[in-house]
Structure formats: structure tokens, C-alpha cells
Amino acid sequence: MNLLFSxxxxxxxxxxxxxxxxxxxxxxxxLITLAVIFTRKISDKGLxxxxxxxxxxFTVMEIIKIVFKFVNNDATQLxxxxxxxxxxxxxxxxxxxxxxxxFIYDLGASFIAGGCFIGGSAFxxxxxxxxxxxxxxxFLSLHSMLFHSCMVYMAIMYVMKGKFKVNTENYKYxxxxxxxxxxxxxxxxxxxxxxxxxxxxxVMLLRHLPLPDTFNQFVxxxxxxxxxxxxxxxxxxxxxxxxxxxxxxxxxxxxxxxIKGNKKS
Numbered sequence: 001m002n003l004l005f006s007x008x009x010x011x012x013x014x015x016x017x018x019x020x021x022x023x024x025x026x027x028x029x030x031l032i033t034l035a036v037i038f039t040r041k042i043s044d045k046g047l048x049x050x051x052x053x054x055x056x057x058f059t060v061m062e063i064i065k066i067v068f069k070f071v072n073n074d075a076t077q078l079x080x081x082x083x084x085x086x087x088x089x090x091x092x093x094x095x096x097x098x099x100x101x102x103f104i105y106d107l108g109a110s111f112i113a114g115g116c117f118i119g120g121s122a123f124x125x126x127x128x129x130x131x132x133x134x135x136x137x138x139f140l141s142l143h144s145m146l147f148h149s150c151m152v153y154m155a156i157m158y159v160m161k162g163k164f165k166v167n168t169e170n171y172k173y174x175x176x177x178x179x180x181x182x183x184x185x186x187x188x189x190x191x192x193x194x195x196x197x198x199x200x201x202x203v204m205l206l207r208h209l210p211l212p213d214t215f216n217q218f219v220x221x222x223x224x225x226x227x228x229x230x231x232x233x234x235x236x237x238x239x240x241x242x243x244x245x246x247x248x249x250x251x252x253x254x255x256x257x258x259i260k261g262n263k264k265s
Contacts, residue, residue: 004139005068011135016126020136028124028149035153040160047161048098054150055094061143062091068139078192078201085129085204086241087119089181090151097163103173109164110173110246112154118245120151128210159253166250174246182206182238186230193229204241206234 014020042050062083068074069081083091089111096108123144130144158164185204192201202208208226226233 004137006134006138011138013133014131014136014141016128016131021127021131024136024141024145025124028145032149032153032156036156036160039157042157042161044161044163047157047163050157051094051154052098054154055091055098058091058094058147058150061147062088065140065143077199078188079203079205082188082201082203084181084185084188086115086178086181087123087148087151089177090116090119090147090154093177094154097158106164106170106173107177109158110166110170111177112151113158113164114166114171114174114246114249115155115178116151117155117159118248120148120155123148124152132210155249159249166246166253168250171246171250175242178242179238182241186234186238189229200229206237208233 014024039046039050066075066081066083075081079085093108093111096104097112100108127141127144127148130138130141134141136142159166164170182204185206188203189201189207192198200207202210207229
């Protein structure tokens with residue numbers, strides 16, 4: 001139990017692209033594949049139940065995570081504990097989809113179908129905010145790998161089951177929820193930077209990337225060592241969040257539909 005909830009920097013961090021990370025990535029990929037195979041025929045009601053269970057489960061786990069941060073004095077910086085990052089939106093949209101209807105449901109489903117696959121996959125490949133600071137067996141590392149695996153799984157299921165059509169017409173829902181999150185995040189970063197006696201924050205990573213040493217020089221040569229709460233990096237990252245994941249998924253969906261159409265003909 002002490003190892004599972006050890007304080008930051010007490011145990012050697014797993015690191016990126018190490019054997020434990022790659023093994024964990026492989027395990028996650030296998031579990032996602034098996035989950036999709038065994039639940040591919042799940043009913044709409046069954047998928048709604050899964051969504052609701054995940055909403056409760058990840059909310060509880062997020063509360064445990066926040067308590068851990070405060071207990072270990074790792075909550076002085078807002079973004080270290082406040083659940084507002086691109087992938088953290090998954091918690092909120094699970095509630096939107098599991099219990100909401102109409103516009104609220106569309107907001108949530110647009111993010112699950114249009115944002116979770118890219119966001120979850122990117123984190124599993126480069127878990128910048130967990131494995132850099134904790135061993136693979138730590139609660140925060142295990143939580144992150146499970147959380148982002150479920151993001152990928154739910155994205156696949158929502159697209160497969162037609163729970164949301166990822167097309168140009170429905171992009172407005174995705175843009176609304178991701179754009180709103182970005183505006184709030186920039187506002188929080190600016191406020192913490194302006195107020196005295198507060199530690200400047202990096203909410204939604206819109207200030208700079210928490211880069212590992214091996215990537216620092218390359219990326220900083222491109223974007224510079226950003227210290228301002230708002231810069232051209234913020235604009236570029238906001239555009240990436242609000243555009244890239246959705247249209248990448250839309251392109252894949254169109255490609256799959258075209259392949260299926262060619263097979264039928």
C-alpha cells in the first residue's frame with residue numbers, strides 16, 4: 001500500500017519508453033482490443049450503463065487523486081490537482097452521455113467519439129504527467145493508464161454503435177465543449193499569473209508542455225521555452241485541441257465507410 005501511494009520522487013519514476021512503460025502500453029492495447037471484441041454486440045442500453053458506471057468510477061478515482069495531491073503537498077499549483085485538461089474532460093462527458101439528453105448528450109458524445117481516441121492514444125504512448133514522476137505500479141500511473149485506455153475503448157464503441165455521427169455538421173458540439181474548456185483554462189492561467197501569492201498554473205497544458213529531458217531541446221528549438229501565461233504556443237495548442245482530434249477521426253470514419261462501400265460493390 002505504501003508503494004501504491006508513495007510520495008512524489010520517493011520511488012524511481014518509470015519514465016517514457018522504458019521496459020515497464022512499453023509492457024504497460026502493450027497490456028493496455030490488448031485489454032482495449034479484448035474489451036471491444038467481447039462487447040461489440042452490446043445494446044445501446046448496455047453501453048449507457050457502462051458509461052454511467054465509468055462516470056461514477058472515474059469521479060471517485062479523481063477525488064482520491066486530488067486528496068493524494070493535497071496530502072503530499074503537491075497541490076500548490078492549480079493544474080496539479082484541478083481536473084481540467086484535454087483528457088480530464090472525459091470525466092465530465094461521461095456524466096453528460098450517461099445521464100444527459102439533447103444538447104447536453106451531444107456535447108458529451110461529440111468529445112467521446114471525436115476526441116477520446118486521439119487524446120487517449122497520445123497519452124498512452126507519451127504519458128507525460130504520470131510515468132515521468134512515479135513508478136508504473138503507483139496509483140497515479142495505474143489510474144492514468146486505465147483512464148486513457150477507457151477513453152480509447154469508449155471512443156471506438158461510440159463510433160461503432162453510432163452513438164454520435166462524427167461529421168462536419170456535428171462539429172459544432174465538439175468545438176463548443178473543447179473551446180469552452182480552453183477559454184476557461186487560459187483564464188485560470190492568466191489569473192494565477194496576475195494574482196500575488198499564487199503559483200502560476202499550466203491548466204490544460206496551454207502554457208507549456210511538461211516535456212521529458214530527451215524531448216526538451218528539440219521542442220524548445222521549435223516553440224521556445226515558454227514562460228508567459230499566453231503566447232503563440234497557446235493559440236497553436238488551442239487549435240490542435242479544437243480541430244485535430246475530431247477531423248482525424250472523421251477522416252478515418254470516411255475511409256472505413258469508403259472501404260466497406262467498395263467491398264459491397
